[in-house]
Amino acid sequence: MLKLKGCVIENGKFSLRADFAVETGASVAIIGPSGAGKSTLLEAIAGFRDLKQGKIFWDGDLISNRAPGKRPLAMLFQDGNLFPHLTVEQNIALGLRPNGRLTVDERSQVQTALDRVALPGLGDRKPAELSGGQQSRVALARVLVQRRQMLLLDEPFAALGPALKAEMLDLVAGLLAETGTTLLMVSHDPQDARRITGQTVLVSNEQAHPPAPTRDLLDNPPPSLRDYLG
Amino acid sequence: MAGRAQPVSPWPGVGAAALVAALILGTLAAVALRADTAGGLGPADWAALRFTLVQAVLSALLSVGLAIPVARALARRRFSGRSALIALLGAPFILPVIVAILGLLQVFGRAGWISDFLGLFGLPPLRIYGLHGVVLAHVFFNLPLATRLILQAWQEIPAERFRLAAQLGCDGFAMFRLIELPMLRRILPSVLAVIFAICLTSFAVALTLGGGPRATTLELAIYQSFTYDFDLGRAALLSAVQLALTAAAAMAALKFSRGDGFGAGLDRAIQRWDGGAPAIDACWIGLAAAFLLLPLAAVAISGLSGLLEMPALVFRAAVISVLVATASTIVLLMLALPMAMAVATGRHGIVELSGILGLAASPLVIGTGLFILIRPIANPVTLALPVTALVNAVMALPFALRILVPAARDVVARHGRLALSLDMDKKTFFSRVLLPRMRPQIRFATGLSAALSMGDLGVIALFADPQIATLPLQIYRLMGAYQMQAAAGAALLLLLLSMGAFWLLDRGGRLHAET
Numbered sequence: 124m125l126k127l128k129g130c131v132i133e134n135g136k137f138s139l140r141a142d143f144a145v146e147t148g149a150s151v152a153i154i155g156p157s158g159a160g161k162s163t164l165l166e167a168i169a170g171f172r173d174l175k176q177g178k179i180f181w182d183g184d185l186i187s188n189r190a191p192g193k194r195p196l197a198m199l200f201q202d203g204n205l206f207p208h209l210t211v212e213q214n215i216a217l218g219l220r221p222n223g224r225l226t227v228d229e230r231s232q233v234q235t236a237l238d239r240v241a242l243p244g245l246g247d248r249k250p251a252e253l254s255g256g257q258q259s260r261v262a263l264a265r266v267l268v269q270r271r272q273m274l275l276l277d278e279p280f281a282a283l284g285p286a287l288k289a290e291m292l293d294l295v296a297g298l299l300a301e302t303g304t305t306l307l308m309v310s311h312d313p314q315d316a317r318r319i320t321g322q323t324v325l326v327s328n329e330q331a332h333p334p335a336p337t338r339d340l341l342d343n344p345p346p347s348l349r350d351y352l353g
Numbered sequence: 354m355a356g357r358a359q360p361v362s363p364w365p366g367v368g369a370a371a372l373v374a375a376l377i378l379g380t381l382a383a384v385a386l387r388a389d390t391a392g393g394l395g396p397a398d399w400a401a402l403r404f405t406l407v408q409a410v411l412s413a414l415l416s417v418g419l420a421i422p423v424a425r426a427l428a429r430r431r432f433s434g435r436s437a438l439i440a441l442l443g444a445p446f447i448l449p450v451i452v453a454i455l456g457l458l459q460v461f462g463r464a465g466w467i468s469d470f471l472g473l474f475g476l477p478p479l480r481i482y483g484l485h486g487v488v489l490a491h492v493f494f495n496l497p498l499a500t501r502l503i504l505q506a507w508q509e510i511p512a513e514r515f516r517l518a519a520q521l522g523c524d525g526f527a528m529f530r531l532i533e534l535p536m537l538r539r540i541l542p543s544v545l546a547v548i549f550a551i552c553l554t555s556f557a558v559a560l561t562l563g564g565g566p567r568a569t570t571l572e573l574a575i576y577q578s579f580t581y582d583f584d585l586g587r588a589a590l591l592s593a594v595q596l597a598l599t600a601a602a603a604m605a606a607l608k609f610s611r612g613d614g615f616g617a618g619l620d621r622a623i624q625r626w627d628g629g630a631p632a633i634d635a636c637w638i639g640l641a642a643a644f645l646l647l648p649l650a651a652v653a654i655s656g657l658s659g660l661l662e663m664p665a666l667v668f669r670a671a672v673i674s675v676l677v678a679t680a681s682t683i684v685l686l687m688l689a690l691p692m693a694m695a696v697a698t699g700r701h702g703i704v705e706l707s708g709i710l711g712l713a714a715s716p717l718v719i720g721t722g723l724f725i726l727i728r729p730i731a732n733p734v735t736l737a738l739p740v741t742a743l744v745n746a747v748m749a750l751p752f753a754l755r756i757l758v759p760a761a762r763d764v765v766a767r768h769g770r771l772a773l774s775l776d777m778d779k780k781t782f783f784s785r786v787l788l789p790r791m792r793p794q795i796r797f798a799t800g801l802s803a804a805l806s807m808g809d810l811g812v813i814a815l816f817a818d819p820q821i822a823t824l825p826l827q828i829y830r831l832m833g834a835y836q837m838q839a840a841a842g843a844a845l846l847l848l849l850l851s852m853g854a855f856w857l858l859d860r861g862g863r864l865h866a867e868t
Contacts, residue, residue, distance in 0.1 A: 192776025
């Protein structure tokens with residue numbers, strides 16, 4: 124279980140309060156007006172932003188004092204999820220061993236991950252030789268080999284077309300179901316939230332509200348969300 | 354963003370910056386303490402100060418004044434060879450000064466091409482020594498720089514502005530007043546300040562084309578009080594004056610500077626609709642190209658015949674120059690790369706300070722200080738080559754930082770979070786991400802540094818004894834001995850070495866570079 128206890132996150136002028144818990148294995152969308160602090164919240168959980176106050180726990184362990192790479196989570200950013208000068212295989216391998224060479228067994232894990240995201244045989248390509256959708260698949264393959272307990276998505280598929288984005292989200296949903304990973308996903312699009320997440324955290328008025336069932340929230344939006352949804 | 358994790362460590366860079374700052378400030382302190390202030394500045398010293406200022410002002414005004422029409426012509430016209438010509442405008446930066454001077458003598462000198470031509474009509478030959486020679490050489494070096502800087506600003510004007518102005522029916526002059534004049538007003542102070550600062554500290558030009566009571570710069574006066582009078586107190590006093598001058602000029606240049614330099618995308622011509630006279634533009638471009646190319650052609654032509662007459666000394670000096678340039682480049686990389694990484698993580702204070710110090714201090718001032726510091730411990734002459742390599746590295750540092758810092762910042766900003774989230778350690782990030790991503794900039798900086806060091810005629814002139822010389826110093830000595838043929842051959846060799854080193858380090862790597 125992910126628990127944010129009395130957290131205050133500062134980002135320039137505004138500060139964001141967050142005090143809620145997310146059950147293990149849950150899929151949670153984070154929605155709210157732009158500039159409300161959705162990405163800020165994810166960055167704080169991932170360790171890229173210091174907490175002004177409060178603590179973050181995972182299964183009872185304090186994680187908010189750990190470096191980003193030492194937290195039990197993988198994160199995909201809006202862009203820059205692959206190193207452009209490394210091959211697909213090398214990029215995925217970094218998820219297993221960020222600082223060294225792979226063993227034979229780990230090499231086969233990379234191949235398995237490539238098969239799982241339906242990119243067999245493309246291991247030698249550079250990211251620039253792949254389409255946007257294929258690049259997203261490579262990043263997901265790396266997330267797969269990382270085997271972290273949480274996955275944070277900061278709109279990594281925003282640049283893809285609607286059909287491709289839906290395809291990626293379905294792929295993510297499938298991977299999550301297999302591994303029991305907890306998902307936190309920033310989204311601009313309420314349809315994304317409906318598509319794969321059961322719960323939604325609304326970020327508005329400098330506050331990240333506790334998760335509520337996505338369907339209820341979108342069907343009966345509170346005023347701040349209603350303004351945003353239009 | 355205090356306390357945030359970073360994919361690279363700032364501390365080696367902070368250490369390197371502190372080292373550079375300590376070196377520069379230490380030598381400056383040595384100069385200040387040793388300065389003989391009892392006598393104050395004599396008439397000759399005042400004359401040197403005045404000449405330094407006059408030639409720098411004239412050089413800056415002429416360079417920039419001529420660069421404006423050339424840049425405008427280049428911005429308006431498209432022709433084959435345009436990008437080659439613009440690339441050529443970058444060449445004087447790494448062209449050894451002594452080589453250019455030999456070329457200028459061949460064209461503008463007493464026995465040069467133009468004097469020969471004038472002689473056909475019974476006119477007296479040109480005289481190149483003195484103020485006009487110094488200014489001529491400075492314009493040769495800085496006209497291309499000014500042209501590039503101004504051209505870059507010209508190219509940065511959005512094409513839509515010209516389209517809008519054309520659609521409103523502006524003619525050439527109206528368009529100039531509406532769009533181009535405001536741009537010039539914004540950019541010219543910084544270009545003038547940069548060139549003024551460069552001309553304040555140029556030593557080799559004054560050494561070869563100046564001299565005498567009426568054409569001695571401060572740098573040259575420092576050198577002379579060293580080598581002729583061995584008056585360390587006076588050398589230190591002059592160094593202190595020079596330091597105050599260059600520090601003020603560097604501050605002014607930085608204040609005006611816009612934080613960019615070696616611009617990309619210069620080979621793009623913006624479409625224009627205001628016509629203008631193509632003949633005038635062609636004339637400016639042709640004159641500028643001839644002014645740049647003729648001296649280089651002269652060196653190549655006379656150098657070819659001189660290659661066979663070069664004494665063995667020249668080859669010895671060439672080997673020494675290659676070694677000094679190699680050492681200097683290695684030192685530069687060991688300083689600049691960590692410093693760029695430190696800036697990329699947000700620690701700019703000390704790095705920027707040492708960068709400013711590097712711009713403000715002139716090689717001869719640092720050389721004087723090092724001489725004073727070393728003398729109680731060892732014979733400075735025996736350390737001539739290591740000192741030269743070190744000073745060359747420090748002099749190239751501001752340029753290297755300008756090339757490396759934006760790239761390092763970009764790599765850390767773009768890939769830092771991913772590396773951190775993958776738990777990549779700093780060593781791996783450096784070797785697997787930073788180095789591969791920064792390879793083009795690192796190659797450019799090393800090429801620049803090697804070429805600059807190869808062609809440098811500065812601090813080596815202070816320290817060297819007659820037994821030892823780098824190639825530029827050897828050329829100067831051959832000129833002094835009126836062995837012009839051998840000097841021309843050696844100059845061609847130096848030209849090939851400098852440009853070759855730059856090409857090998859910068860371009861050579863791109864032949865099989867990964868994208």
